[in-house]
Amino acid sequence: MTTSRFDPQAELSDDVRSRFYIGGHWVLPNSKETASLVSPTTEKSFLSVPLADRRDVDDAVRAARKAFDTGPWPLMSAAERSDYLRRLSGAVASRMQLLSRLWTAEVGAPVWFADLFTPTATAMLEYYAELSLSFPFKEHRQTRGGHARVLRQPVGVTALIAPWNAQLPILAYKLSAALAAGCTVVVKAPPETPLDALVLAECAHEVDLPPGVLNVITADADRGAHLVANVAVDKVSFTGSTATGKVIAKTCADRLARVTLELGGKSAAIILEDAELEPTLASLSPYTMPFSGQICFAQTRILVPRNREQEIVEAYSAVIGGLNVGDPWDETTQIGPLANRRQFDRVLRYIDVGRSEGARLATGGKSCERFERGYFVEPTIFSGVTPDMTIAREEIFGPVVTVTAYDDVDHAIALANDSDFGLSGTVFTTDVERGYDVARQLKTGNVSVNGLEMSPNVPFGGFKQSGVGREGGPEGLSAFLEDQAIYLPSEAQPSKLA
Incomplete structure (x- = not known):
């Protein structure tokens, strides 16, 4: 058997190996705690990565909150955000080979499998970039007293938590829709597969995504729970075990935070x-x-x-x-x-x-x-x-x-x-x-x-204990939006309200 061909020192930047991405900057972690990445083929460690403590989590949330409350991102037009998504897709495409190799290095996905499914990331970015241009973020309706303008507004700061088994494709489902909606995000990367999300942060930095729109930390379950409980987080999107999903649902219910859960299966x-x-x-x-x-x-x-x-x-x-x-x-x-x-x-x-x-x-x-x-x-x-x-x-x-x-x-x-x-x-x-x-x-x-297919424009999610909500398709974008109705008197002209 051959040994792992992945060389983190040669293939990854020092930023990805040793820092978090918060507020548009690569920052050193507050904690000295680390996680060891172990090759499932050799059972040997090939890299140690930093783990966030509560201060790192809170820093990331504050950056996302500031970017949403005072930054340009949620106020941009759908076309402007679409342009960012396309540029981000291009940056990801330029790193496709690296991202595929990470999947094999971190958790042992066979190279044919990783090569086949890694492009899901660019497919999702491109899909939501295109959907943004036609999605009804604004709609006019006639009322008895005049008109109503129905706005579909970004929900706010979102925590994105994807699992170790397919970190990049699943994160791409969440991130693409959240950004298209105008949300700012905190990504909690898992200790088993932290590198994918950090490479995505490099891509975001390369295309000048506004500071604080994307924040990436690596954290264990305890710090993840701290993130989910943060009152400054408006929505949580989680993919993982049903047991953990139930805990997250209860935490979100306590403060009525929005939540999407894609959980286990026994298909x-x-x-x-x-x-x-x-x-x-x-x-x-x-x-x-x-x-x-x-x-x-x-x-x-x-x-x-x-x-x-x-x-x-x-x-x-x-x-x-x-x-x-x-x-x-x-x-x-x-x-x-x-x-x-x-x-x-x-x-x-x-x-x-x-x-x-x-x-x-x-x-x-x-x-x-x-x-x-x-x-x-x-x-x-x-x-x-x-x-x-x-x-x-x-x-x-x-x-x-x-x-x-x-x-x-x-x-x-x-x-x-x-x-x-x-x-x-x-x-x-x-x-x-x-x-x-x-x-x-x-x-x-x-x-x-007569087969099995998944497509970016079709919703994915489960019944019963397989989850709540959907990702992918227009439904996935709607999951990151709130409906706001503004009533206007009859003298206001709908055609002038765009």
């Missing part, structure tokens, strides 16, 4: 009776355990007709068993390591629970013993899984997929909906309209027929 893929097996598995397999299953929308529950269960389990096991597990820096690797020791131990515990509860192991089921080091777990499939089993109900966040048999379509829909989560889902069939009919009965935020 079901329904293979209908008429589905052709080969094209179905070719389309489904990449999304059952992408990035070793450490993606919220992974299709981790496969529901199959009972009379085809053995056929599908054998064919799917052959596909998964043939995946190349190895060094994420190798372009031929399809499954890399888990991100860290915590995930590694967690996934192996779930596999043990699956066995103890009576699920049948079709393939995988243990750590990859051929590697001397690294957090590698074999791609694992359990069959004979019933909906009451732990592995069918809880989000494992690893390369573990369950197969459950159903009796008819109504039973399949009931099984899919028998979950605390409702984030994603897929339906496979030769009859697309039938697939649509099944899809619309699923209690989940996103469903794809």
Whole structure:
């Protein structure tokens, strides 16, 4: 196995390695506390980064508050902010290779996966730059006494908290919409993957984004809680675990702060009776355990007709068993390591629970013993899984997929909906309209027929414990806006109120 090819000293600036970005400046942290970044392939530390204390958090919030209350950003026209977003997209594009490499270095995303999804960042920036030009930030309505002008105003200072597994793409969803809305932001980067957000700060500095509009700190959960509780923060946008999301929701509820939550998933893929097996598995397999299953929308529950269960389990096991597990820096690797020791131990515990509860192991089921080091777990499939089993109900966040048999379509829909989560889902069939009919009965935020797709102009988010609110599309922009109605007398001319 080759070792990590990432050299932080050569590829990252001193600012990114050792400072925070607050108020338009690179500043040294108040705290001496650091976090060690550990390669999931070698299990060795390759960089120590500073962690924020409460003073750093408060400094970042004050900078964002000042930029919103007295700065030009929220008062700019949509066209002016759109221009900044396009320039920011260009700066990000110039660092695309670096940002892709960071994903592999920090958490072991295979290079093919990182190269495929890193451009999400520029896609989101470009989408919201374009949407800004047509979005109805102002609207006139006739009233009984005259006219009303409905304004969609930026909500204010927003805290953006994205998870370690896909820091850049998820942060891009939030940041693009927040900036397009006219908000100022504080980004809390996670200790596991702090570098992506700091490189974005370099891009913002390069394009002269007004001071305080974007502030980036690296902080642990305790400092994150301090950020969420800050009364100067008007909105929190969080992506992460359901448990943490519930705590954030309670904190925001106490002071009626606005909040968007994109949380866990336990998504079901329904293979209908008429589905052709080969094209179905070719389309489904990449999304059952992408990035070793450490993606919220992974299709981790496969529901199959009972009379085809053995056929599908054998064919799917052959596909998964043939995946190349190895060094994420190798372009031929399809499954890399888990991100860290915590995930590694967690996934192996779930596999043990699956066995103890009576699920049948079709393939995988243990750590990859051929590697001397690294957090590698074999791609694992359990069959004979019933909906009451732990592995069918809880989000494992690893390369573990369950197969459950159903009796008819109504039973399949009931099984899919028998979950605390409702984030994603897929339906496979030769009859697309039938697939649509099944899809619309699923209690989940996103469903794809005969594949899986996400697009910048389509809302993403979940039902039930998978979250509150949506990101992406016009809905994602609306999440960072407040509606204000101004009533005007009849003598005021709507045409002159723009």
